[in-house]
Amino acid sequence: MNLFTEYPEKNEQELNNLVIEQVKKQIQKLYGDKPSAKRDTHAKTHGAIKGSLEIFDFDEEAIKRQLVQTIELSADKIKSLSLKQGLLAQAKQYPVWIRFANGRTTVENDYVADTRSMSVKIIGVEGERLKTSHELRTQDIITQNTEIFFIKNIQYYYEFFKSVVDSPKAALIWLLTHPQQFLALQKMTGPTPKSLLTEKYWSGSAFSLGLKSDFDESKPGHVPVEYPAVVKFAFTPVSPQAPHEAIPFQSRAGIPKLPFIDRAKALGFSKDQPDNYYRDDLIQKLKKPDAQYCWDFGIQFQANTQMSIDDVTVLWPEEQSQFFTVGRLTVNHQIMDSQEQLKFGENIQISIWNGLTVHRPVGALNRLRSLVYPIVADYRHQRNNVNYQEPTGDEIFN
Numbered sequence: 047m048n049l050f051t052e053y054p055e056k057n058e059q060e061l062n063n064l065v066i067e068q069v070k071k072q073i074q075k076l077y078g079d080k081p082s083a084k085r086d087t088h089a090k091t092h093g094a095i096k097g098s099l100e101i102f103d104f105d106e107e108a109i110k111r112q113l114v115q116t117i118e119l120s121a122d123k124i125k126s127l128s129l130k131q132g133l134l135a136q137a138k139q140y141p142v143w144i145r146f147a148n149g150r151t152t153v154e155n156d157y158v159a160d161t162r163s164m165s166v167k168i169i170g171v172e173g174e175r176l177k178t179s180h181e182l183r184t185q186d187i188i189t190q191n192t193e194i195f196f197i198k199n200i201q202y203y204y205e206f207f208k209s210v211v212d213s214p215k216a217a218l219i220w221l222l223t224h225p226q227q228f229l230a231l232q233k234m235t236g237p238t239p240k241s242l243l244t245e246k247y248w249s250g251s252a253f254s255l256g257l258k259s260d261f262d263e264s265k266p267g268h269v270p271v272e273y274p275a276v277v278k279f280a281f282t283p284v285s286p287q288a289p290h291e292a293i294p295f296q297s298r299a300g301i302p303k304l305p306f307i308d309r310a311k312a313l314g315f316s317k318d319q320p321d322n323y324y325r326d327d328l329i330q331k332l333k334k335p336d337a338q339y340c341w342d343f344g345i346q347f348q349a350n351t352q353m354s355i356d357d358v359t360v361l362w363p364e365e366q367s368q369f370f371t372v373g374r375l376t377v378n379h380q381i382m383d384s385q386e387q388l389k390f391g392e393n394i395q396i397s398i399w400n401g402l403t404v405h406r407p408v409g410a411l412n413r414l415r416s417l418v419y420p421i422v423a424d425y426r427h428q429r430n431n432v433n434y435q436e437p438t439g440d441e442i443f444n
Contacts, residue, residue, distance in 0.1 A: 257406065277348070401421060
């Protein structure tokens with residue numbers, strides 16, 4: 047294994063085709079008899095909100111000096127790295143749309159154990175684009191409040207997804223016979239944050255920072271491909287006031303710490319009482335005139351080959367490779383409670399494969415996502431009669 051290198055998975059093309067077949071079955075199973083369709087995962091939208099992402103004029107040489115101490119590369123190779131590329135090329139402020147959601151395939155009450163996602167669509171980004179991009183001037187970054195994923199490879203993804211399509215019982219049996227995956231899933235979905243506006247989010251999977259001059263886009267998934275650098279992204283909640291100290295995790299009040307205690311009962315909810323805690327929290331917090339919430343935008347380099355690119359169940363420890371702050375995401379006071387704006391959040395199309403070539407998604411599961419995302423988005427838009435338009439950041443809702 048080499049640093050900054052992604053590797054093909056055994057029988058990858060065949061497995062990709064099998065997954066695609068199951069994805070089509072799943073969206074038909076979920077929405078085939080319904081008047082409209084949602085996403086096959088992250089189905090519950092809490093809201094779409096406006097924000098801005100400021101890219102800093104960060105000190106590239108200072109970062110390189112620290113990388114010399116952590117990355118298993120020679121000082122000369124680290125010196126040759128180009129960090130100010132693509133989205134990071136220059137100090138600039140971009141408008142963004144942010145979609146907050148739960149991770150499950152179906153719309154559930156917010157007290158249900160789950161991951162929470164923050165998908166960021168950065169608007170007005172110029173540069174050479176990935177051919178998979180569905181828009182012309184945006185860069186999408188999808189993050190969730192967990193550092194890892196619980197499925198390690200496409201083979202496992204196919205097996206688990208097929209079991210999900212078959213039945214809840216089949217999915218449970220697969221998890222129980224794969225205890226490492228089951229424990230990872232429990233760890234991912236256990237925390238229930240107090241607010242999505244003060245939660246930390248990670249990309250989980252990795253992305254290139256630049257391409258080699260001889261890069262051939264037909265090679266990934268077939269042969270090992272090396273990149274100039276490979277990074278992960280994170281958004282860390284910080285105080286809006288200098289010195290912008292990190293905000294520690296806080297749990298939603300009343301959520302029991304033991305995993306198998308009835309959460310609805312502990313919170314005092316009746317059986318049929320809906321819980322839209324996170325949307326309500328977004329609306330109430332952001333309608334305050336002085337509302338302001340910030341996240342430091344950071345990049346983390348693969349420091350050694352034990353920090354796997356292809357196996358996203360492997361944690362990249364921050365003690366071995368820190369996140370370097372290169373920007374700040376800010377959300378200010380706004381009224382975002384209209385059904386029209388919620389519908390916009392439902393319809394917005396966000397994909398890690400929409401963006402610049404220099405930020406190419408890497409790793410086996412990321413390659414699979416390039417095939418699955420368009421299928422789900424096209425199905426959803428067709429079923430909902432959506433004539434999709436690229437967001438401009440100037441959208442106004444009543």
